[in-house]
Amino acid sequence: MPPASVTLGPRTSRRKGSGQHNHPKPPLTPNAAIPSAMPQPIPNPLLPSAPASPPTPAPSPTPHQRSAAWLEDREELEDPILRDARLVFSSLHLTAKEAWLTSLVDTCDNQTLSFLHRLVSPKLKKDPFAVLPDELCLKVLEYVDDPKTFVRASLVSRRWRELVSDDQAWKSLYDKQNYRRMSTDSISSSFANITPTSTTQAQWGLFPRSGSPTRVMEGMSSIDENSENIGDSAVAMPPRKVKRPRPKSTHRSRFKHRYMVESAWRKGGRMKAKHITPDQGVVTSLHLTKKYIIVALDNAKIHVFDTQGEHLRTLQGHIMGVWAMVPWDDILVSGGCDRDVRVWNMATGASVHTLRGHTSTVRCLKMSGARTAISGSRDTTLRVWDLVSGLCTSVLIGHQASVRCLEIHGDLVVSGSYDTTAKIWSISSGQCLRTLQGHFSQIYAIAFDGHRVATGSLDTSVRIWNPYDGTCLAILQGHTSLVGQLQMRASTLVTGGSDGSVRVWSLNTYNPIHRLAAHDNSVTSLQFDDLRVVSGGSDAQPAGGGGVEGCV
Numbered sequence: 001m002p003p004a005s006v007t008l009g010p011r012t013s014r015r016k017g018s019g020q021h022n023h024p025k026p027p028l029t030p031n032a033a034i035p036s037a038m039p040q041p042i043p044n045p046l047l048p049s050a051p052a053s054p055p056t057p058a059p060s061p062t063p064h065q066r067s068a069a070w071l072e073d074r075e076e077l078e079d080p081i082l083r084d085a086r087l088v089f090s091s092l093h094l095t096a097k098e099a100w101l102t103s104l105v106d107t108c109d110n111q112t113l114s115f116l117h118r119l120v121s122p123k124l125k126k127d128p129f130a131v132l133p134d135e136l137c138l139k140v141l142e143y144v145d146d147p148k149t150f151v152r153a154s155l156v157s158r159r160w161r162e163l164v165s166d167d168q169a170w171k172s173l174y175d176k177q178n179y180r181r182m183s184t185d186s187i188s189s190s191f192a193n194i195t196p197t198s199t200t201q202a203q204w205g206l207f208p209r210s211g212s213p214t215r216v217m218e219g220m221s222s223i224d225e226n227s228e229n230i231g232d233s234a235v236a237m238p239p240r241k242v243k244r245p246r247p248k249s250t251h252r253s254r255f256k257h258r259y260m261v262e263s264a265w266r267k268g269g270r271m272k273a274k275h276i277t278p279d280q281g282v283v284t285s286l287h288l289t290k291k292y293i294i295v296a297l298d299n300a301k302i303h304v305f306d307t308q309g310e311h312l313r314t315l316q317g318h319i320m321g322v323w324a325m326v327p328w329d330d331i332l333v334s335g336g337c338d339r340d341v342r343v344w345n346m347a348t349g350a351s352v353h354t355l356r357g358h359t360s361t362v363r364c365l366k367m368s369g370a371r372t373a374i375s376g377s378r379d380t381t382l383r384v385w386d387l388v389s390g391l392c393t394s395v396l397i398g399h400q401a402s403v404r405c406l407e408i409h410g411d412l413v414v415s416g417s418y419d420t421t422a423k424i425w426s427i428s429s430g431q432c433l434r435t436l437q438g439h440f441s442q443i444y445a446i447a448f449d450g451h452r453v454a455t456g457s458l459d460t461s462v463r464i465w466n467p468y469d470g471t472c473l474a475i476l477q478g479h480t481s482l483v484g485q486l487q488m489r490a491s492t493l494v495t496g497g498s499d500g501s502v503r504v505w506s507l508n509t510y511n512p513i514h515r516l517a518a519h520d521n522s523v524t525s526l527q528f529d530d531l532r533v534v535s536g537g538s539d540a541q542p543a544g545g546g547g548v549e550g551c552v
Helices: 063-077 080-090 094-106 110-124 134-141 147-153 158-164 167-176 184-191 196-203 213-221 229-233 251-267
Strands: 004-008 011-015 283-288 292-297 301-306 311-316 322-328 331-336 341-345 350-355 362-369 372-377 382-386 391-396 403-409 412-417 422-426 432-436 443-448 453-457 461-465 472-477 483-489 492-497 501-506 512-517 523-528 532-537 543-546
Touching (some): 134 158, 147 167, 301 322, 301 331, 322 362, 341 372, 362 403, 422 453, 453 492, 492 523, 501 523
Antiparallel strands (some): 301 311, 331 341, 362 372, 403 412, 412 422, 422 432, 523 532, 532 543
């Protein structure tokens, strides 16, 4: 069969069979001649050796076309029986649907039931806080009394975090923990070391999501309640000293501060060991204030540290051991074996006054104000000093032996002596108002709150006195050795003895509440608050226990 001939404009090409492609004609030009039936010469650009133009590809199918084909295929593959069953099931009422599903579940094996569980469980999980109003959500949070649960809730989602950040929710938790109201100064100082970088990380939720709840609380403490401040805090600032405003005191910041303190007491905080002096003197007195830690030694030196344990200065002036001292702001009054009472300025380390008059060791010191100090000595006398002028205003004479301890409340001072008596004096007049007699041996400790006087003696008993008429209200017995430590707070009295035990007493009933086997030797120091008792002993071991609860 002869090859077919096809004429395309001015070009003629030959193809075999019917699988030939037709090329479009070139556009006509004014000079172009009307094509005739006779073959025309090949133009110069289209030489016989030039390759033919490729064929135009067919248009690609659109997504709508593909989707329609896919849907058609799916509809064709769906079993008509399942389609009809689904339609029938949707038309049933609730009871019939439950019966139908029960019958279907009974026919399933374990593998199918496991698949059904994975399919249904996510559909049943609903976040109630996502649909409930804020008032109901906060009401629900009021029933959460575990701090760890409360803090972990802030890590669930952004919505939960917004609710937990509400200060009213923290107030409810704060009240449930029975935390006492704290001053804003102590709270604000806890955040003084937070840097802008750490604050920004905490605001964006970059604090650790694992670990102890205490670490989570550290991150939560610096979350800014106002989300508009987040972007501002992330802006880099030039390296200059900018006075930042004091952090706002909120119930969340108060709770964080108290929670961290309680956690440190329960689990132990960081210990900083400091060698206070190269010659290692014996510590005879220790005081802690908001600004200083003051340590007196038997080598006549007094060391002053800041609250971080950094040594500030050494006060030197005594020529023998320092046995008593009392601070008041930047003023320190000290006394010792050299019989002198010295007044110091701890801010500068200067000796302000040297008060002379005692003829034996100064054994106890107290201050009734910024300008008045009372000292007790082994010379059996008490002296009242004016710290501004450096003069002795009164000499309290009446004891027959060494004055071992004293306490001040208002214009009254109570002194305890080795002569087995306690005396109540007026500071302003210098007169002895009354003498408390009843102990059979030396008095070593006194506590006075303005309403009751407690005395501890070598006769192993503790006596409670009425300071206004001098009557003995109660005798507390239980210690088996010298009672050398007393502290009174409200209706609770805590005593420490040389038998190593610490006892808690009720001043309402005068009955023992707890007995703590604290030490293997004498109790040499004692402090307590509403939650715990801390004691030190000659066994070189500090001890701590629950205060009112009595838990060790």
